[in-house]
Amino acid sequence: MKGLFEGLPSLHPLLVHFPIVLLLMALISHIGALLLKKHRRPFTVLTFGLLLLGTLGALAAIHTATHISGDADEGAFAVFEIHQRFAWISFWLASSTTVLHFVGLRKDTGAWINYLILILLISLSVTLFITGHHGARLVYQYGVGPMGNGILIN
Known part of the structure; x- marks a missing residue:
């Protein structure tokens, strides 16, 4: 998988914004x-x-940015770890919410499931915000990714 995206360093920023929206x-x-x-x-x-x-x-989007290489700052590695952790938390929240919503569509579960989905979607929005914040820190504070320092590579 590493070689597949190596020649496309801008693939992650292109892919990540669509699922967020x-x-x-x-x-x-x-x-x-x-x-x-x-x-x-x-x-x-x-x-x-x-x-x-x-x-x-x-x-x-997660699979197009799996590690930092190059001459990135030590702080960038720590921020990247947080960014990845929250990306995976966001993914699992989104997956769980999708499955729960599918069950709610198929079965007559009552109103409680809709409020549980709402809580999960709000939680997902918060984790997306945190993930995006750390992604922006990588780009603008450490110059990782599109700015060329410590390019994100699979």
Whole structure:
């Protein structure tokens, strides 16, 4: 897998923003489903689609940035570890929420599942924010990635 993306150092920044938007839009769509009881079904299906695509995109984004090499600062390695940890937490939250939402679509589970999904989506949004914050630190504070110092390579 390392050689597959080595010639595309900008692939991670290209892939990472799309799933972030999809997952944040899933939160907005789910809130819409909770507020519009009369027209809930289209919003719940939309939320599931956004979650599924966002989760798959997040997995692709994680796999296009697996380590730092080159002459990166020691601090960059620590920040990268935090960035990766929160990326994986975000992925597992998104995966769990997607599965739970699928179960909610298939079975009559009651209102409790919708509020649990809401809590998970809010938690996911927080972990996405933290992940993005540390990703931005890597780029703008340490010059990792698109700026060329300590290029992200698979």
